[in-house]
Amino acid sequence: MSIQTRTHVKAAEATNPQAAAAPAAKMVARDVKVFYGAKQALKGINIDILENKVLALIGPSGCGKSTFLRCLNRMNDTIDNCRVEGLISLDGEDVYGRRIDAVQLRARVGMVFQKPNPFPKSIYDNIVYGPRIHGLASHRDEMDEIVETSLKRAGLWNEVKDRLREPGTGLSGGQQQRLCIARAIAVSPEVILMDEPCSALDPIATAHIEELIDELRENYTIVIVTHNMQQAARVSQKTAFFHLGDMVECDDTEEIFTNPRDERTQGYITGRYG
Amino acid sequence: MQITVLLLVLVGLTAAGYYMGRASAVRAVGGRIAALHSVPAYYGVYVALWAGLPAFLLFLVWGASENWIVMQMVLGALPQNMTDGSEQSLSLLKADILNIAAGISTGREPDPVVLAAAERYNMLRALGDWMLLAIGSALAVAGLSYARGRIAPDLRARNLVERVINVFLVGCSLVAILTTAGIVLSLVFEAMRFFTVYPIFDFLFGLQWSPQTAIRADQVGSSGSFGAVPLFAGTLLITLIAMLVAVPVGLMSAIYMSEYAPPRVRATMKPVLEILAGIPTVVYGFFAALTMAPFVRRLGESMGMSVSSESALAAGFVMGIMIIPFVSSLSDDVINSVPQSLRDGSYGLGATRSETIRQVVLPAALPGIVAAVMLAISRAIGETMIVTMAAGLAANLTANPLQAVTTVTTQIATLLVGDQEFDSPKTLSAFGLGLVLFVVTLSLNMIALRVVQKYREKYD
Structure with a gap:
């Protein structure tokens, strides 16, 4: 990112009253553009992600919401020929800057994926994987404690406490996804990104996860991508609508669903396209 | 001559049958193809099969049994006293008849009865060929007209054709299986003959291998000793050295290619490595014998060790290099x-690339890697040429990689090179060794397959 863009962003922030009125922003995105090779996937996104709130990203397939989500913890770095421009900051620190390494960033901004992807290890080892590589726990007792608290927070403890040594891949889909959430919680991130976490699950498992998201909000800031309008309405406080690489509007969830300002938003949430 | 004509007739009738079948199917529904049960081409194939197949089967059966039938007829016409003798004299008589019939001189004045028999043999064969042509053509024409007559809009031509194709496919896969079974059986029987001459216990656990046997009774020479332990030990030693080279190098290069290399590097490196796998092992063999072995010896000497000019180390090292592409590609x-x-998932938790590879990717890939290593081992065990050229033939029982050793396959090769008596223990011992080798590689392959199967379905 060039210095010129940076000053430009600063100026925009100063004149933008909305940004000034949101002091509790955990993460801030300003004029974020993403290119895959020559193709532009995001065309300048500005969003404030508020602390201890759930932000839902909605929009038709291919609109760039997952791309944006993956910018927040630099998962796009693993994709060749992907280029990110603009400013994304976490607690005021540029995440693409020199002082933060992608590896450290991802420990602070965890991620849960569309398809449950437990490692081919035991449930216990799945949870302690993150703490171990980050040196958060060295003793057996500490690990046991992390496993217990993480699984409890993810609402999975009672179901698996007697089979912690069994492979995580042996759980049901919904349990696997909660295991993945527990795994993300175990490294005590500040922000959790969820990329359509319920799209591979049945309605009961989905209800479980939604409840969980609501509880997790107390301790974490959450960004969730979803194709399910009801889900966005149920779990989020803020909703952002993406369309063709643009963010069309971002507001309180209630506002978006009852009184959308843009007619594209209205068209999408009422099911006219997308 | 007649056979060529018959085959040409069959090809012609089959082709004609195809077009006739197709045409009459279309005619049967007045051009409305949708009213047919199958696509018109299937009716064509149906008629063609009826025209070609029965006659072709007749041809195969006749070809397989013609000599036998004709010979029985010839022998039956001979005077009783000539065919009554022992089995050996009978087969001698048969050979004489066949030789004279083919115009080959037997080296002595032929018996007029045999001469007449040979003439009769030739005559019967010619007659048989003419009959084959006549019957075959008739069968083909009959088949064609029968099938053509059966064509109707509701004839399930596709199902019938597919059934024939099904049988054909089963036959093809049986060929491979039956051949393998035949080879295994012959191996087992010959090995059993060896074990009647030489006790199996001494073979498997004896420490002395010197397969030289005296040919004449008065000859000075060893009586032959077939304790195979030195060979097993040598095979094990060389395989171990080869694996110590191939597995780490192959695995590391696989990790580089799949995880670190930019796509363009990978796209060139992988084919190049696979070309390495295409080098004939003989070429590796003289590289081992002429370059590697002297190098190892000089190196050893400069460090004050005595190294024989043919060493297990040289052979094992080159064999390891040969197997690298195998391990890395798989x-x-x-x-x-x-x-x-x-x-x-791992990156999302803040793991670095190397942590991800070591703790997530490799454990997940482990079953497959194990299988690859197993296959590589059975390749190393079966490798002959490099060892023959670089490690020598001396059956030393040693664990010292600087000495000459020999392997099971090398010994099999040397045992069967040159003129052999097929019933001497020396020759038969090769079958014993072959059987052991077969059992070992088979079990390794089975373990590899089992490992792969057991863990594969996890991610799909």
């Missing part, structure tokens, strides 16, 4: 098939 495929979602 492992690379396995590592690539670890789902990206697992890597993402």
Whole structure:
């Protein structure tokens, strides 16, 4: 990112009253553009992600919401020929800057994926994987404690406490996804990104996860991508609508669903396209 | 001559049958193809099969049994006293008849009765060929007209044709299986003959291998000793050295290619490595014998060790190099098939690339890597040429990689090179060794397959 863009962003922030009125922003995105090779996937996104709130990203397939989500913890770095421009900051620190390494960033901004992807290890080892590589726990007792608290927070403890040594891949889909959430919680991130976490699950498992998201909000800031309008309405406080690489509007969830300002938003949430 | 004509007739009738079948199917529904049960081409194939197949089967059966039938007829016409003798004199008589019939001189004045028999043999064969032509053509024409008559809009031509194709496919796969079974059986029977001459216990656990046997009774020479332990030990030693070279190098290069290399590097490196796998092992063999072995010896001497000019180390090292592409290519495929979602999951938790590879990717790929190593081992065990050229033939029982050793396959090769008596223990011992080798590689392959199967379905 060039210095010129940076000053430009600063100026925009100063004149933008909305940004000034949101002091509790955990993460801030300003004029974020993403290119895959020559193709532009995001065309300048500005969003404030508020602390201890759930932000839902909605929009038709291919609109760039997952791309944006993956910018927040630099998962796009693993994709060749992907280029990110603009400013994304976490607690005021540029995440693409020199002082933060992608590896450290991802420990602070965890991620849960569309398809449950437990490692081919035991449930216990799945949870302690993150703490171990980050040196958060060295003793057996500490690990046991992390496993217990993480699984409890993810609402999975009672179901698996007697089979912690069994492979995580042996759980049901919904349990696997909660295991993945527990795994993300175990490294005590500040922000959790969820990329359509319920799209591979049945309605009961989905209800479980939604409840969980609501509880997790107390301790974490959450960004969730979803194709399910009801889900966005149920779990989020803020909703952002993406369309063709643009963010069309971002507001309180209630506002978006009852009184959308843009007619594209209205068209999408009422099911006219997308 | 007649046979060529018959085959040409069959080809012609089959082709004609195809077009006639197709045409009459279309005619049967007045051009409305949708009213047919099958696509018109299937009716064509149906008629063609009826025209060609029965006659062709007759041809095969006749070809397989013609000599036998004709010979029985010839022998039956001979005077009783000539065919009554022992089995050996009978087969001698048969050979005489066949030789004279083919115009080959037997080296002595032929018996007029035999001469007449040979003439009769030739005559019967010619007659048989003419009959084959006549019957075959008739069968083909009959088949064609029968099938043509059966064509109707509701004839299930596709199902019938597919059934024939099904049988054909089964036959093809049986060929491979039956051949293998035949080879295994002959191996087993010959090995059993060896074990009647030489006790199996001494063979498997004896420490002395010197397969030289005296040919004449008065000859000075060893009586032959077939304790195979030195060979097993040599095979094990060389395989171990080869694996120590191939597995680390192959695995590391696979990790580089699948995880670190930019796509363009990978696209060139992988084919190049696979070309290495295409080098004939003989070429590796003289590289081992002429370059590697002297190098190892000089190196050893400069460090004050005595190294024989043919050493297990040289052979094992070159064999390891030969196997590298095998290990790396298979492992690379396995590592690539670890789902990206697992890597993402690990990166998403803040793991570095090397942590992800060591703790997530490799454990997930482990079953496949194990299978690759197993296959590589059975390749190393079966490798002959490099060892023959670089490690020598001396059956030393040693664990010292600087000495000459020999392997099972090398011994099999040397035992069967040159003129052999097929019933001497020396020759038969090769079958014993072959059987052991077969059992070992078969079990390794089965373990490898089992490992792969057991863990494969996890991610799909």
